[in-house]
Amino acid sequence: MTTINTSIPTEAEVVARAHAMIPWLREKADAVEKARMVPVETIQAFKDAGFFKILQPKRWGGYEMNPNVLNKVLMELARGCPSSAWNVMVLGVHPFEIGLLPQRCGDELWGEDNTALVSSSYAPFGTVKCVEGGYVLNGEWLTSSGCDHAAGGAFLGGRVADKNGEMAFRSFWINAQDFEIVDDWFVVGLAGTGSKKLLVKEVFIPEYRSHVIGAYDEASHGHVDNLYKMPFFYVFYAAVSSVIIGMARGMVDLYIEHMVPRQNLNQAVGAAVQDPFIKGRLGEAYSKILGSTARVLMNTDEAWSFASQGQLVPLDIRVRHFATNQFTGGECFDAAHMVFKKTSTRGVWLNSPMQRQMRDILVGANHITQNQDNIGDLLGGCLLGNPLPAANPFGAKP
Template sequence: MSEPTQRPHKDAQTVRDGVQDLLPTIRERAEETERLRVVPESSVKELEEVGFFKLLQPVRFGGLEADPVDFYTCVRDIASACGSTGWVSSVLGVHPWQIALFDDEAQQAVWGEDPDTRVSSSYAPMGKASLTEGGFNLSGRWSFSSGCAHATWVLLGGLVFNDEGQVVDFRTFLVPRDRYEIVDVWNVVGLAGTGSNDIVVEDVFIPETFTLSMAETGRCKGPGQAVNTGDLYKLQFHSLFTTTITTPIIGMARGAYDEHVTMQQNRVRASFGEKASLDPFAAVRVATASSDIDAAWALLMGNIREQQAHVARGEKIPITQRLRIRRDQVLGTQRAIDAIDLLFEASGGRALANGTPLQRAWRDAHAGRVHAANDPERALQMYGASEFGHKVDPGMY
């Protein structure tokens, strides 16, 4: 099979600048996105044209292999304009990183003819796979595949059973569009525009080269590293993917903050007959919310930088670092939501109106909070247990 010869025609800064140029339009479409229950195709196409979806894609397939911080900065900014668009961008945009860990045969199938191919996902092991010659037979129904309308492949989590009915592995399966059905079930109060519908697969054969063992990815390994040798693809799976879930929520908080400040500058409090911006308690709330948002972001990106430094030195990423990433990730989500709650409560009755950005950010952020990656007690318990000297399974991080 011939080696791809695609080369990027953009750099990360050009992509970041392009995303900034798109924000006013994405913001204008936020209400439409919610009404349609899916990100408009025009928004996805525009993000594609500025190169956003190529940020974490291998250079050999026209990608940029960019710094993840550049990727997450773009996601944060998109989510500040529209929570649903930010969420879908984050999820679809991170998948090229994982596809790069698959066997080259799978990479060729996804990007060989069209390097703009997009992939959605649903990682919870809702599917059942049985071992067969050369691969697996997969069946199941998966929920919450955000952005699946804009993808032609899907990554699905499934438990692998042997002939005795025992679970022998937990794998991610890469499935083409003609082998699965999308069931429209997404009618929700928050993140309504993500189109996070169900995926149904009925007894489909998946070659082994189109699968990844979660045990292997948990050790920062994957067959695709043989051809994608950059440090980007040696980072830790769970750290990147949980950051992918928290970053849009921080973006929503930034958007809510900007909206609240603008509202308060123009608002006169009817009860007191004074400008809201002159209320000293309003100033305290703004200071508190901004600190929570900044702290969430700084810790999230600082941890990515520290993980990159370990990889650059050729070191194994310590379990303590992985646990700290999860600690700061779930608390980053909580800090962002606390900030939005504080701002929303202080914004007055006009913030309740349908179509206002602040109430939409409030609903979207709380919807994002229920994602499994944002389960704070589990992540914090694991961190604390490790601090007390108890053994923690590294495969879970």
């Protein structure tokens, strides 16, 4: 297949499109939560804006941009509707993973429709059996966000022994017709993501549709174009962090709108905007969110400085980036909760967008990519000179 010529917008243009959608997404957020999935028309609007092309290879009509373009888009969209932004994050990251696979995968996925989307469920809930020419998958895979919109199938994770008998964590690209969607997504937050269960029964996946998802060396990445020199785990984890940052920014937006006209009836200071505690909590929360934002964008730009030159990101930098981004969820939850507590009774009503935003941040911060406890221990050990454990997320052998 020859490369599709595509007019590629600037970063500023793409991010401006996302920013312009915030009011529209906020109006739809309640309906999205009640429907427990993002509507087709919203996904189409995201397609029209080019959000799913940001990390898609140029060969198939994508933009092949710096991952920070997607991160900045997510930071904007999540201010309006966290669930909708979460779908953009998941469905928008997988074009990157297709770029890591042999070219025939992209031809099969986008040969007839280069807008086809792919969802995922990486946690190895189901079973994988190694057979001649590939693998056979069986079982249930939970929480596949945006799967209703994934005509291009899904990436499923599983552990299987390699040719040397060592267990490897692999990702398998499976066609949409080879799984059944089970609607079990009844949750306290991010209900609109439609993160339903996928049921798979004796499905064969050829070898070329799979890769060791954490692999990162010349053997696994030496042949790919510059964007795909970025570590996949890093790109994915940073995108999750970016959505959560956007959720926290949305909480600040709502808090300011709530507080500006408010009067404190039982305090000497009448206007809420003059209350030192209200001002203090807002200032501290905003600083936490700004710090998380700066770190994610800085880390990605530093990694991009290597990948954009055709180089792999050095191990010590990968460790620092991957680990420090995982503190985003905790920091943003703390910031959002800090201001939510100052909304008093008004914030607890189910028709208050602030309580929905708070619940969405709670669930987002619970994502495995935001596991600051375990990653803090690993990062601290590395800083103290401890060797990496045998199983590590950095694609490195200790």
